[in-house]
Amino acid sequence: MIKMMSLFNSSPFGMDKTSNHCITRVEPPGEPSTSSEPATDFVFIESTTEKTQMKIESQGGQDSGLRDLHAPSTETNGSCPHPSECRENLPKKKKGIKGKLIDVFSNFPGGKKKLSLAENDRAETNNKPLTVEQIREHLDGDKFFQATRHLIALERALYSNLDGKNDEELSRDQSKVELLYEFLKNKVFNIIKNSIGLAPANPSLLVHAVDTIVEQEEEDEKYKSEKSPDKIVTHRPRKWREIWLDTVKQSITDRMKDTQHTSCAENLSATALCFLHMGKTMKEDMIIVVRHIKQCYPPQFHVCRTYAECYHNYFSSQLQLIADFELGDKDTYLLLTWVQNIYPNDIRKNSILVKELDDAKLGSLLPPKTIKQLETKYLCNEAASVRNWLAKSLEVEVKRWSEEREPEKLDGHFHSELAIDVIQTIHGGQKRAAEITPELAGQLSVILLMELSAFLKSYKKVLEEFKEKNKQHSYFKAMIIANINNCMSFRDHTEKTTTSAQDNEKVKILTTLSEIESSSYDVLLQDLIAELKPVFRKLTQSKWLSCSETMTEILQATSSHISEFETLRDPFYQAIVEKTHGHLVREYIVRLMKKKVSLKTPELQQNLSKLIVAHASLLQSFCKEKGSKATWLDSALPKLAEIIRLQDSSAIKIEVATLANAYPDISKKHLAAILYIKGNLPNNEAKSILSILDVSPKPTTSFETLFSAVRVS
Template sequence: MLKMMTFQGLPGQQPMPGALDFPGAPQKLPSTSEAESEASMSEASSEDLVPPLEAEVAPDRDEDEAVKKKKKKSKGLANVFSVFTKGRKKKGQPSSADTEGESESQAQLAGRLPTVEELKADLEQGRLEAAGPLLELERRLQAGAGRAPRARRSWCGARARWRRCTRCCATRCSLCAAAGAGAERLRQAWRCWRPQEREDRAARPGIGAGRHAFPGAGCSCGGGRGAGREERLGRPPPAGAEGRTEAERLFLHMGRTMKEDLEAVAARLKPLFPAEFGVVAAYAESYHKHFAAQLAAVAQFELCERDTYMLLVWVQNLYPNDVINSPKLAGELQGVRLGSLLPAKQIRLLEATFLSSEVTSVKELMARALELESQRWAQDVAPQRLDGHCHSELAIDIIQIISQGQAKAESITLELGTQIKHMLLVELAAVLRSYQRAFEDFLECCRQLRNYRANVMANINNCLSFRTYMEQKWQTPQDLLSPLLSPLNELKSRGFDALLQNLFADLKPLFKRFTRTRWAAPVQTLEEIISVVGERLPEFSELHDCFREELMEAVHLHLVKEYIIRLSKRRLVLKTAEQQQQLAGHILANAQLIQHFCTQIGSPAAWLHHALPTLAEIIRLQDPSAIKIEVATYATWYPDFSKGHLSAILAIKGNLSNSEVKGIRSILDIDTGAQAPSKSLFSLIKVG
C-alpha cells in the first residue's frame, strides 16, 4: 500500500533520530588507569620543573630555555597521580624503608626552606604535602628577601609549576571521583591546592570564592576539566542504529555524554567540594560552551532536510528539556543561564528552511498518493473490504502525511507546529480539489469497469475519514473548514448520483403512469415503485452507515420530488369538490406509504414529511381563505416554494376563479421571515 511505499524515508517512520534514549543509570566516566599515568610520564624528566639554583647559565640562554618551555607540552602529570595509588608497589616506587628515610630527611629540613632539587624530588615521588614551604617562600620572595634575581626566578618557576600540577591533579581526580572512584585522591589534592587558592585571593582581593576559582578553570595541563570534556565529547560517536545520519549520531553522542557526565558530577563530585564553587554549574557551562561550538560549526554547512530538522530538535527541544531540565539536573542548574545553543537569528533562518522544505515534501507526497490511487481506479483494481465496507487507503495516506508534517514541527516547538498547520491546511485544500477533479474524471470515463461501483463507494467512504480528521483532530475553525469540506461534499454528491443513476432511470417510466392513467390507480403504481427500490437496496450495503442514511434520504427526496412533478404537469384538472377530495385522499395515502417505507430503510429526512400531505390539504380545501392559511404555513416549511409551483397545484382546482387564484398567490409576497432552506425541494422542480 502507499503508506508502506511513501513513508519509509520519512524521519517519523524510524526511531526519533535525536531521541535521548539514555540508559536508566548514568554510565561511569572512564578513569585514568595507573598504567596510562606511567606511560604518559615515560618521556618526562626533571627538566620539566626549573633548573637547579647551582647551575650557571648565561642570561640569554635562560631566555632561550624559557621560550622552549612555553612551547613544550606538560608531560609530567601522570607521576603526580601516583601519590594517590594505595597499597601498590610500582617500578621506581620507594620501599617502606626509603619512605621512612625520606620522612626523616623531611623532618630534618623542617627548619629551613627546601632547595629546587629537593622540590623536584618531592614532586617526582608524589609528595604534594611538600607544597607547604612554598607559601613561606612566596612571602619572602614578594618581600625581596634572601634571593638573587635569578634565584627568585627559579623559585617562582618551581612554585608556579607546583601550583599548576596540584591544581590539575585536583581537576583530573574530579573526573575519577565523578565516575565513582578516586574520591580520597581528590581530597588529598584538594588539601594541597586550597591553601594556595586562599593565598591568591588574599593577594588579589578582586577574586571571589565563586566557581571561577574551581580547580582547572584555567588549567591547560592534560587531564584538566576542559581537556576531559573535550576528550569525552570529541570522541567519535558509536555506529548506533542503522538509518541515522552522521550529524544525528553526533548530536545523540554529545547529548547523552553531557547528560551522563553532569548527572555523575551532581551525584558524586558535588559533595566533595564547598558549595560556593558551584561544581555542577561550572561543568555545565563548560560542556554547554563546547556543545554550542560544535553545533555552530555544523550549522555553517549546507545541511540536508533531515539534518536541519535534527539540529532544530536538539537546539529547541531535546537539549533544554531532556538534558538541562531533566529530573536529575533541573534543580542543580536552576538559575544558571546557559542560553541557547545557537543564536536566535540563526534559529529563525533554520526554521524558515525547515518549514519550506517540509511543506514542499508534504505537497509532493500527497500528490503522489493521489496519483497512485487514481491509477488503481483506472486499472479496475477492486478496493479493499474493511468491516463489510469498501475501503480506500487514500484518506489514511494523506492524513498520515499531514499529521507527520505537523508532528515534526511540534517536536521542535509548539509555535512552529502552529505555523505549519496553517500552511498544511492550504495544501490539504488544494489536494482535495485535485481529488475531486480526479474522481469526476473517473466517473465519466470508467463507467463500464467491473469494479466501478465498488470504487465509487470506497471514495465516498473516504469522506468520513477526512471529515472526522479535520473536525476532531485539528479542530479547524468553521471559516477554514468550509474550503476543505466543499470538495468532499461535491465528491460525495457526485458519487451518490453515480450510484443512484440506474435506479432512478428504472423508476422514471413508473412515475409516468400517474399521468397516463389520470391517477386512476395511484396506490398500485406507487407500490410497484417502492418494490423496485427495495430490491436495489443491497447494492448500497458497502457504504458506511452514515452515508447509507444520506443515500436513503436522497431516495426519499427523489420519490417526493417525482410525485410533485407529476402533480404539477397541468394535465389534471378537477372541477368538482368531490373529485378534488378523492385526489387528496390518494395523495395522502401515497404520502403515508412513502414516509413509512423511507423511514424503514433508514432515511432521516423528517423535513420531507409535510411536503405531500399539505399539498393534499390545499387540493381538498374549497374556501380561499383556508387555502391561503395552508399556503402560508407551507411556505415557512419550504421557502423555495414559489408562485409558479403554487399556480401548478392550483391549476388542478378547476372551480377557482382567476381572482381567487391571484389572491391566494399574493400570500407568497408576504415576508414570513423564513430562512433560506438548508436543503432544497422545490428548487429541484421545474414548472412552466
Template structure:
C-alpha cells in the same frame, strides 16, 4: 515526547567506565603572564647560572676556571631534571642539609611556621606524590620574598627563585594529575589537591592586591591554577564527547549515532559530577557549572559546525530535535540535573536566528514531501480505478486505503525513534505533524496550518480525479464498486479532519461534492427508470395513482441491494436522496397544470390520493433507513391546500407551509392553486400575497422546491 534514555539504553557497548572524567595532559597551557615568565626564568636556570656567587675578594685560578667550565659544559643538565641536579651545590642555607649529613624522610605535616625542609627534600616529596609539600614550598616562596625585600643580591635571588619555580612546576603537575581523574582517586587525596588550588588562588589574590614589586624577583603570580583546572575540564569534555560511538544501530546514520553518544555521555557524566564530585569540591570551583559549560560548549560547537553545511532533510530534522527537544528536556531538565543546572544559564545549542532558519527549512521540506507523497498516493489509487482493479472488501463494505495513507497516525513500536522511522507514503499528514510536534508544540501548531492548506488542495485534486473517472470509465465491470469505495473513503477523511484537526466545513466541501457526484452516478439508471413511471400520473390524469406508485416503489426496492456495500451512514444518506427524489418528482407532476378540478369533491378526492401516496413513500423510505423526517410534511400539507375551500384557511396553510419550506415560491404556489379551478383570480392573488410576508426568510438549510422548476 521522545525520551533520550530510550536511545541511550539501546546503544550497545556504551556502559559507564570508571574514571569517566579524565583530564588529558596537554602541552598547551593557558597563556598566563606568570607561566610565561616562570618558564623564561627557568630556561635561564642552567647549572652554570645556578652556582652561588663567589666569595668577595677570591679570584679563581685561570686553569681551575677553565677546567670547571669544561666540566660544566660536559655535564650540563637539561630541563627540570638537570636543574635539580645542582640544587645541592653552592652555599649551605638555613635549614638545608649538607651532602655529608644523612638524608631524612621529608616532613609531611610541616606548616608555614615549621623549620623549612631543603629544596632537595621538597623535590623528593613531590616526586613521591606528597601533596603535603605544598605548605613548606609556599613558606619557601615567602622566605624568598623576604630575602628580596631585605636587599639580597640579584644573582642569588634569581638562583633561589629558579629552584622555587621548578618545585612549583612539579607541584602543579602533581595537583593537576590528581584532578585529571577525580573519580579514580581517594576522596581525601582529592581534597588535598583541591586545598592546594584554593591556597594558590588566595596567594594570587594577595599578590594582585599588593601590586607589582620593585625587587629583582621575576613576576610569577598570578599562577591561575583554577583556570588550568578549568582548561583541563574542557579538554576532558572534548575527549569524552569526541570519542567514537558504538557501532551504528540499524536504521541510524553515523551522525545520529554520534549525537546519541554525545547526549548520553553528557548526561551520565554530569550526573556523576553532581552525585560524587560536588560534595568534595569547594564552592569557588563551581564544579557542576564548570563541567556543564564545558560539555555544552563542545556540543554546541559540534552542532554549529554541522549547521554550516547544506543539510539533507533528515539531518535538518535531527538537529532541530536535539536543539529544541532532547537536549533541553532530556538532559538539562532531567530529574537529576534540573535543579543543579537551573542557574547555570547554558542557553541554546544554536543561536535563535539559526534555529528559525532551520525550522523554516524543515517546514519547507515537509510541505514538499507531503505534497509529493499525497500526489503519488492519489496517482496509484486512480490507476487502480482505471485498470478496473476491484477494491478491497472490509466488513462487507468496499474499502479504499487512500484516506489511511493520507491521514491516519503511523504505528510505531514503543521506544522507536522518529529519527530511524522510514519515510513511506503511509500516514503522510500525521507523520509530518508528529515530527513537527516532536521538535516543539509550537512548530506542531505551525505546520498544522500549512498541512491543512495542502490537504484542502489535495481533496480538490481528489475530487477532480474522481469526476474524470466517473465520466470516462462507466463501462468497466468494477466501476460501481470503485465508486462505492471512494464514497466510503469520505468517512475516513471526514472523521479524521473533524475530530483530530477540528477542521471547518469549507475544506470538507470537495468531499461533499465527491460523495454527491458518486450518489448521482449510482442512482442515475434508477432515476431514469422512475422518470417514465412518474409520467403515468399525469398521463392517466391521476385516475390510477395507487398502481403507479406501487410500481415506482417496487422499482426502487429492487435496486437497493446494489448499495449494500456502502457504509451504513452513506446508505442512509443515499436513501435520503432517494426519498427526496420521490417527493420532488411527485410535486413536479402535481405542478404540471395538466389537472384542473372545479368541484370541491374532486379536489378532496385528489387530496385523499396524495395523502395515501405520501404515507406509502414515507413508510417505504423510513423502513429502508431514510433519516429525512423533514420531508414528511411536504405532500400532506400540499394535499391540505388542495382540500381546503375557504381562502382564509388556505392562506393560513400556505403560511405554515412556507415556514417549513422557505424555498416554496409564488410560482410553486400558483402551480398548485391552478388545480383548484373554483378559485377566483382575486382569491388566488390574495392567497399568493401571503408569501410576501416571508420574503425576509433565510435560505433553507435543505433544498426541495429550489430543485423544482415551474412555469
C-alpha cells in the same frame, strides 16, 4: 554532513591533551580502578622533565644539586666541595620521568639516602626545613598539599638567600625548584582533568589537588603584595587558577569529542550520533559534578557553574558550526529538536541538575535569530515534504482505480487506503513539529491545513475525470462508494484538528468534501433515476385512481438499487437514502403539476386527495424503513392533497400559508399547477389564493429545498 563532522575534532579551547597515567598510581593497592578514563602515555610530563634535565646537565657538569636553601650558603661559587666524590656517589640514570627525577634529586643535600614519609613527618613536627628529596617523597605519596606548602617555603628561601650567589648558581637552583613544580603541576592537573572518572571513587585525591591549587593562588596574592624592585620571582604569579580553568575546558572538550563509547541505534546519522553523545555526556557528567565534585571545591571556584558553562559553550559552538552549513531536512529537524526540546527539557530540567543549571544562566544553545531562520526553513521543508507525499499517495490511488479489481472491504464497507495515507502523513508532520515546540506545531498546523485543502481539490478533479471516463469499469460503483467513504475520515480529521482561527480554510475543505459527496451521489443514483422516469410517467398516462400498481413498481425498483448502497458507511448511506427519498417526492409532485388532469367535481378531487395521501404514506414508510430520517419531506404530499380536497376558499388559503411556511421555495407557478387540478375553482378565487404567497414571511435561516428543483411548464 560528512565534511562537517571533521569540525568536531577541533577544540574551541586550544589546550594540549595531558596524560592521566599518574592516576593509576594513586589507587589503594589491590583495588581495581573505578575511573572510566582510558589510559594514555605520560608524554607531557616526561617531555617537560627531559627538557628541564637537559637544562640542568648543560650547566657545566658541576654540582647539579640544590643546597638546603633554609641554611646560609658556605660556598661562594655554589659547587660541590668535592666534585669527583659527588659524581661517584650519583646513582645510575634511570629511564622515564620518575627515574630522571631521582637522578636529579639524588644530587641534593641528603639525596644519597631516600627518606621515608614518616621521617618527613618527624622533620615537619620538629620544624626542621625539608629538603627537595623530602618534598619529592610527599609528591610520590600524593600528599600534594603538604608538598606544595614546603615547596613554597623552599621557593621563598631560594629568593631570600641571594647573597653570595652568582647568576649561574641562581639559575641552576631555580631550574631544580621549577622541575619539582612541574612534577607537582602535572600530577595535580592530571587529577583535575580526570575528575569525572576519579571523584566518585577517590574524592580525597581530588580534594588534595584542589587544596594545592588554592595554596598556590594564595601564594600568588602574597607575591603581588610583597613584590619589590630587588626581589624578582621569575615564575610568579603561577596562575594555577587559570590553568585549572583551561584544564577543565580541555577535559570537557576531550570527553565531548569521544563518541566511540556512545551506543546508538542502527542507521543513526553522524550528526545524530554527535548530538546524542554530547547531550548524554553533558547530562551524566554534570550529575557527577553535582554529586561528587562540587563538595571537593571551596565556594569561590563556582565549580558547578564553571563546568556547566564549559559543557554548554562546547555544545553551543558545535551546533553553531552545523547551523552554518546548508542543512538537509533531517539535520534541520534534528538541530531544532535538540535546541528547543531535548536540551532545555531533558538536560536542563533534570531533577538533579535543574537548580545548578538555572543558577548558571546558560541561555539557549543557539541565538534567537538563528533559531528563527532554522524554524522558517524547517516549516518550508516540512510543507514541501508533506505535499510530495500527498501527491504520491494520490498517484497510487489513481493507479489502483485503473485496475479491474473490486476495492477492499472493511467492516462490510468498501474501503480505500488513501485517506489513511494522507492523514498519517499530516499527523506525522504535526507530531514532528510538536517534538520541537508546541508553538512550531501550531504554525505548521495552519500550513498543513492549506496543503490538505489543495490536495482535496486535486483529488476532486481526478475523481471527476474517473467518473467521466470509466463508467464501463467492472467495479465502477464500488470505486465511487470507496471514495465517498474516504470523505468521512477527511471530515473527522478537519473537525478535530482545526481551531476557530482556521475557520476559513476549514470551510474550504468541508465545501470540497461536500461537492465530492454530492456529485458521487448523483453518479450512483443515475441508473435508478433513469429506470424510474418511465414508471413515473404512468401516473398521468392513465387515470390516477388506477395507478396503485405503478406505485408498487416504483418502490420495488428503488429497493433494488438502494441495496447496492449498503456498502456505504452509515452517514453516507443515510444521506443517499434521503436523497432518494427527496427524488421520489419531487418526481411525484412533478407528475401532479403536469396539468394533465383537471377534476371538475368535489368528489373526484376528494378521491384524488385520498390517493395522494395513501401514496405519501407508502413512500414515507418505505423510506423510513430503508433508513431515511428526512421527516421534513413527510408533509409535502399530504398538504398538496388537502389543497386539492378543500372547497372553501378561505380554508384553502390557510392551507397554502401553512405549505409556504413549511416549504418556502414554493412559487406561484407551482401553486397554480396544483390549483389547475381543481377544475371548479373560479379564476378570481385562484388569484386570491395565489396572492397568499406574496404576504407569506420569508425565511431568515437556511432551509431544505423541495419545489425549487421542480420545473413547471
